[in-house]
Amino acid sequence: MQLALVLYDRFTALDIVGPFQVLADIPGVEAVFVAETAGPVTDHTGRLTIEATAALAEVPAPDIVVVPGGPGERIAGPDHPVVAWLRAVHPTTTWTTSVCTGSILLALAGLLDGVEATCHWRSLDRLGALGAVPTGQRVVERGRIITAAGVSSGIDMGLVLASRLFGDEVAQAVQLAIEYDPQPPFDAGSPAKAPAGVRALLESVVT
């Protein structure tokens, strides 16, 4: 079972490493990082570089696709190499998935027209403008498409995907293996829960 993990310039690292870590150790999963061309791809911080081991053109029929978000998607249009590839491979995938603003790329590929989907809370409006029906849920499964909310939600999405592919016991075994028993020191991980001052602070530093 081929798992294609998409990279592009200025992706957000945890978006893709979360689902990767959930799925890559499951027997039978062949994980491959893909990008427009094989080689190093640098994240949005400019500090982390992951190697794409295959070009998109070399992976024409993946079973599972995961598309991360990141500021790099903001320059994408309907002819972006990742978008064109998504349009080409989606008809034969088992699951096409995204984390964070990766769903913007799915929408640009025409995969979310009239479909309920999610992304990072700051980009839900953009997702809606592209024809999707944004929801505030953390993981949204519609047909063969699963979209997840911002950045860290890819771990939750990965576990949902693992349960669909391999059953609940395997998904739980992965959760135990990665000791995913979250205990954040604060409860500020969604706009509904974060204090107003915290949201204002974030808006002041993130463009």
Next chain:
Amino acid sequence: MQLALVLYDRFTALDIVGPFQVLADIPGVEAVFVAETAGPVTDHTGRLTIEATAALAEVPAPDIVVVPGGPGERIAGPDHPVVAWLRAVHPTTTWTTSVCTGSILLALAGLLDGVEATCHWRSLDRLGALGAVPTGQRVVERGRIITAAGVSSGIDMGLVLASRLFGDEVAQAVQLAIEYDPQPPFDAGSPAKAPAGVRALLESVVT
């Protein structure tokens, strides 16, 4: 403020990308991936390669150190390059931290003698045999050392570290930025919570 993120052959990716994603976007943090030599370093799955942009010797005085776990630590002894480097840099760090079995490397460096610490639940005995005092907690802060439990716990640890370095508001803003509002589909992320059959399944596939 220099944040040194340690890599070594067969590290576990989420261990280091979790804290990286929490800390790297905070203004003033200069994140650098370091390894024995600069260049590509491959994770324990053999599928993910991250670029180390500096050799350990080029980073002699980091402010913050994060050491990931992974099967690669099993071959380490007191003279392992990462262990020797940890011994050399720890006296002048602000915080020395680990995720998962990264704490085994801290223990080998002599930093955890008689100190309460944690690691992945399957390796707590090994940690104790090296002189640390293992706890079952997810994040353990003792003096200038913070250790975290398995794999995904590095996100929680990163938020604790962010709050110590920059205050609770900044840590909460990061939590909101990465939308860390965990909603795993199961509650099987610790040995105390996972069904017995799930633990047996995991033990049957992981060595």
